Amino acid sequence: MAEELGFSKGLAGVVADATSVSQVQGEVGRLIYRGISIEEIAEKSTFEEMTYFLLRGKMPTQPELNKVTAELKEFRALPKTVEAVIDAAPKTAHPMMVLQAAMAALAWDEAPVNLKDVDGNVRNAVRLTAQLGTAVARISRRRRGLAPVEPRTDLSHAENFLYMLDGKVPSKDVARMFDVALMLHMDHDFNASTFSARVIASTEARLTASVSGAVGALSGPLHGGANEKVLEMADKIGAPEKAKDWVANALATKAKVMGFGHRVYRTMDPRAKVLRGMLEQLVAQTGDKSTYETLRIVHDTMIDELGKTSKDYIWPNVDFWSGALYRLMKIETIDFTPIFAVARVVGWSSHIIEMWQDNRIYRPAAKYVGPTEATISPIASRG
């Protein structure tokens, strides 16, 4: 229908703006943040360094890295108002809905936007990044009936987040894996939540108000939540030895196999490779291999079966392995999408700050397809 009407539904293929924050090279399975491949970032960088790099557009010197690291620590505590908003939510509320409200409340003490104050906007983004993590941990513990754990300032962002979630400081290995997982999810060009953040911020709405809207977009099942569904699938399969038949049956009945395919990638999502490597390392350390084995057999069967007939859409995406990794870190499934936000907030903020350098409100055209000459008929005559 859309093609007949002369436009591209969902703006697929339509260039909405220029960016230098990240690029998804879907044909070759490459993802770069400001030119650096995601594999190199996963190997050599940290959440703190990438926060600076994405927000500022240059890699930090040691003093700059020290400063952003200190700020990420200082800003961790939530304002009492935001705590009150989180604590007003019923335990049954979806954590993404609570997070969206908490982020809107975080805008309560934010100054109106000054587009040209890049330093102030970056500082605000660092505050927001620090506090979003604290909000996610508080929301999770509240849902689980646990008292909040106050943030510590002697831990890295990744360590402190897991500490606030669990009450225990994670091992160095787990903290590093989580740090890498966050970096992998920081940005992905114009995905729907980032595009939402840009559209809202193009009105010169406050940074945090725009991020609140992006959290709303990420809450949608077509965007966030896919790694939850992969785990639900693994749980439904039940055991590794059942996986091969399950996939064969799913393919025969055209049921959806979760965690495969992506609108942009035409080959392996590079993030999936990194996540699989970390997952295998953690499986070896913990000896808990049930979910991993099920997923591995789903994966291999999919590649085998689909490879017989097609070269398209047969590769796992970022969501295929991440849920199993988080589960081994004792994170509950419902917290996976909020954790996506803990990482993506850096990308959202970087896009907004970049856009504000040359801002124009998003105001697309509409193709009107309704009647053009109607009138109000007397109510008694209506059918």
Add this chain to the structure above:
Amino acid sequence: MAEELGFSKGLAGVVADATSVSQVQGEVGRLIYRGISIEEIAEKSTFEEMTYFLLRGKMPTQPELNKVTAELKEFRALPKTVEAVIDAAPKTAHPMMVLQAAMAALAWDEAPVNLKDVDGNVRNAVRLTAQLGTAVARISRRRRGLAPVEPRTDLSHAENFLYMLDGKVPSKDVARMFDVALMLHMDHDFNASTFSARVIASTEARLTASVSGAVGALSGPLHGGANEKVLEMADKIGAPEKAKDWVANALATKAKVMGFGHRVYRTMDPRAKVLRGMLEQLVAQTGDKSTYETLRIVHDTMIDELGKTSKDYIWPNVDFWSGALYRLMKIETIDFTPIFAVARVVGWSSHIIEMWQDNRIYRPAAKYVGPTEATISPIASRG
């Protein structure tokens, strides 16, 4: 820069989707809701009828109108959780930021989206429309240090809103004018907040989560807030007899005259005409003509002066007269944009429900303009 790069900045002129909710015919100064001109709507319809019409796509029969009117009344009370969120805000918080959080909190007890359940989605939109008004009134009274006024179910939506704001039932004339003002603001095709609502909802995020994001977009000074600025201008001018010189000086120094020009209209905004008529009626009734006279002289001087050199952008937009009208209704300037949301929520919801009939996630392409082959250099070597 954007044109050189081969795309349209702000998606100007780019068709983002089809809609039959409303059409802005900018060249001829016509606005239609599903085919009916805004002038006819202002003359003959009501907020309740238009809520049904925009959400459902057909004019209601008497039983259908009775039902939506009853629902708009029944749903007026806010959940205690949402009241708690509003009451957590400091009185200094901007009311749009409090409203954004309140709307996100309203999604706490909302079920996940079922795209095909149009009846359920419309009912939810009616609830949201009823409760957004109550939230705006509560936020306003709290800011002014006043206790909230509980909604009444024997009043129309417009009457009840003014009653909740002021504590007194308005005159029939004022209630009707406010009802018309709300209808004028209900929809305007793909303005930035409606587009934000669509982008967020395209992920199948909940209706209220999407509307919360739209409130964020409307909070931006490039979108909502223009009628506030018109009144600030009038107050700065100070008196009608100073208006002519003020405009001449503004034009000579290229200072911005608020309330003129629009990205879409190339002639008179039809809503401005209706608003001016109501304003003149209320000025005659109240005898308070100071702001009106100042604006009238600004208006006439602008038309005269700009008409000498150009035919473009010389007409007042919807924001030029609405602020003066609201001021005569004793509404504070800072509440104008939240009142815009009281009306526009119907348009936001109508667009979302329409879009969900044939949904595809918004995922535009990006023009990458950053480096493509960077590496991580040792930190000591960075400049």
